[in-house]
Amino acid sequence: MSFIKNKKTTINALLIFYRKLIVPALALSLLLSLIGIVPMTDGIGISFVFLMPMMHYFSYEARDPDVYYFYYNLGLSKLTLWVTTITLSALTGLILIVL
Amino acid sequence: MIGLHVDSVIKVFGERQILNDIFISCKTGEITGLLGRNGSGKSTLLKIIFGSIPAEHKFVAVDGKKVHSLAEASGLICYLPQQNFLPDHVKVSTIISCFLKPAAANDLKSRKIVKPWLTQYAKQLSGGERRILEILLLLCSEAAYVLLDEPFNGLSPINIEKIKEIISTSAVDKGIIITDHDYRNVLDIASSVMLLKDGHTKHIKDRNDLVRLGYLPA
Numbered sequence A: 001m002s003f004i005k006n007k008k009t010t011i012n013a014l015l016i017f018y019r020k021l022i023v024p025a026l027a028l029s030l031l032l033s034l035i036g037i038v039p040m041t042d043g044i045g046i047s048f049v050f051l052m053p054m055m056h057y058f059s060y061e062a063r064d065p066d067v068y069y070f071y072y073n074l075g076l077s078k079l080t081l082w083v084t085t086i087t088l089s090a091l092t093g094l095i096l097i098v099l
Numbered sequence B: 001m002i003g004l005h006v007d008s009v010i011k012v013f014g015e016r017q018i019l020n021d022i023f024i025s026c027k028t029g030e031i032t033g034l035l036g037r038n039g040s041g042k043s044t045l046l047k048i049i050f051g052s053i054p055a056e057h058k059f060v061a062v063d064g065k066k067v068h069s070l071a072e073a074s075g076l077i078c079y080l081p082q083q084n085f086l087p088d089h090v091k092v093s094t095i096i097s098c099f100l101k102p103a104a105a106n107d108l109k110s111r112k113i114v115k116p117w118l119t120q121y122a123k124q125l126s127g128g129e130r131r132i133l134e135i136l137l138l139l140c141s142e143a144a145y146v147l148l149d150e151p152f153n154g155l156s157p158i159n160i161e162k163i164k165e166i167i168s169t170s171a172v173d174k175g176i177i178i179t180d181h182d183y184r185n186v187l188d189i190a191s192s193v194m195l196l197k198d199g200h201t202k203h204i205k206d207r208n209d210l211v212r213l214g215y216l217p218a
Helices: A002-019 A022-034 A043-063 A065-072 A078-098 B042-050 B092-099 B102-109 B127-140 B157-170 B183-189 B207-212
Strands: B004-013 B016-026 B031-036 B057-062 B077-080 B145-149 B175-179 B192-197 B200-204
Touching: A002 A022, A002 A065, A002 A078, A002 B092, A022 A043, A022 A078, A043 A065, A043 A078, A065 A078, A065 B077, B004 B042, B016 B031, B016 B042, B016 B175, B016 B200, B031 B042, B031 B183, B042 B057, B042 B077, B042 B145, B042 B175, B077 B127, B092 B102, B092 B127, B102 B127, B127 B145, B127 B157, B157 B175, B157 B183, B175 B183, B200 B207
Parallel strands: B031 B175, B031 B192, B077 B145, B145 B175
Antiparallel strands: B004 B016, B004 B057, B192 B200
16 A cells, blocks of 8 residues: 555656646647747657756756755655656657657 | 664765764654754755765664665655745645645645645745745654754744744654754754764753854854
């Protein structure tokens, strides 16, 4: 039960962490393709792969590094969060490219 | 080895060794005050104990179980940084539900002081309200040991009194290490006091020790 609770806590913490990143990164990717900076087809996915880690960097590393302690207290290290960001952005970007 | 046991902490920044073979311990029911001048390494020591920054050497154990990393400290030790740490884009109610187990979350949500904040975003709370909420979250968590880094920083006297009351009440089933430049408030609630000086911890018996060791003016 403790293991399930820990998993649930981790998932909830990650949802809070990425709520701040995913929507703006997706919206900016769409905007870049709409104004023609990146191609409409693959461009959204490709720009998302780069924009999501950039959002992570500016939101947490540059602007508000103390917020990391919220996640540290829940057992999530900075390395874990960065690995999750890279994995999530690559997977979502790939899905957007395939679609 | 019952309690939080910290030993042999060594930390070097560049060519300066700021922590030199540090020892500090705390048991549940105790509040250990940690005093020291600016730059003496108080925050660094707490972060090393918590596991958020590395040390050249450290031994941290909770009730005999060695704690190596941040992930291992989760649920055993929690840490209040000097600055506000709550994510500002989610509601207080969501933060509490994420941070605490359901029973503890419901208990905290039902407290008179917290109820008005539940539907607000963390960024809508004042600095003092955020600090009180952060301390309540840590003290209601399942962690038996809580490290408080300058909890009184920038707070009004009324909020300081509230926080002191919350900390003293919670110390019944938690071990707390507290550091703050407001030494009077630390002395008010601490059951034992240590001074961090020249990279070493020294046990403090009374105010005269703080004068003798150069922390307070004569």
